[in-house]
Amino acid sequence: MTTSTSSPATVDNGVNVTALLDAREALEKAPAAAQFKWRATCQWLNGTHSRSTIGKYFGLGVEHSRDKTFAVEADHPKVFAAEDQAPTPVELVLSGLASCLTAGVAAVAQRRGIQLQSVKASLEADMDIQGILGIDDEVRNGFGAIRVHFDIRADASDDDIKSLVAQSQKRSAVFDIITNPTSVSVTVN
């Protein structure tokens, strides 16, 4: 790693920072527009296999339709006597954390004039399945702990690279969702 000699103008990580800064300025004056609603609809297929579809969302005061609808499948693995047709739900959560932090690294690097060459995040999460199996009520159902390791190549010093990740973490929606409690209400029929 070398100290950056790039100017912000020549750096291109594929993030439109000007538009994001403009959005921030606009939303400072119109906080109601900052209220978003994200959605997913999940259809049971068979056994533990399901397909979630993701399309519309609400934000900037209006409903947004995408050009396409995204599908995300989930299943349980063979060691749970399931068919392993898709990632487990907890692995989807890990992917959400990984992608949120990675997108943040790219955005912060762009803002700071740091050209990225490559970013790879490796995540591992501990889970004691005595929780979900109902063996021991003292054991939580979810993860005991999550470890994220970033391997980043960029035109920047090691300290500047560490600082990119720290800033991404500070503003990450999924990092916050996992490290802090969120209220979930569940209704039926």
Next chain:
Amino acid sequence: MTTSTSSPATVDNGVNVTALLDAREALEKAPAAAQFKWRATCQWLNGTHSRSTIGKYFGLGVEHSRDKTFAVEADHPKVFAAEDQAPTPVELVLSGLASCLTAGVAAVAQRRGIQLQSVKASLEADMDIQGILGIDDEVRNGFGAIRVHFDIRADASDDDIKSLVAQSQKRSAVFDIITNPTSVSVTVN
């Protein structure tokens, strides 16, 4: 909805409950085998677009390789000046919650001898993006609240259906991850 007349033997939701009960019995005697490690590796593609790969995991005391590796992409939407090539990271988390609760409904229904016809979960999460944009430090980055609504058709009474969802929620890994804090450590290079 009518009261169930099916016996467990004739109900088929595609979940192998006998294997799960056997696993529970085996793990009660060998809690070390219940320690799992779930993993994801995320590669930055461009801008806020990334691809996570999900394959190996550890559990029952050994490493497990799957027949295939799963890929889960994420991106930011056009209103964030991104290319909207995949769901947002927070929508992946919603999919993880939806699929975890849905798989639980199928497993609990099988255990209780309730034949499912259809299960659909609709999720909506509030997010004030003043948090991630750094406009207001009092606003959290993640979701303000999540609402899950299940529409379930099954050979069971309304009360029995409500009870299915309650039990699934009680043993859901992702529900726990979202509603309770989890420690996340992040290291770089």
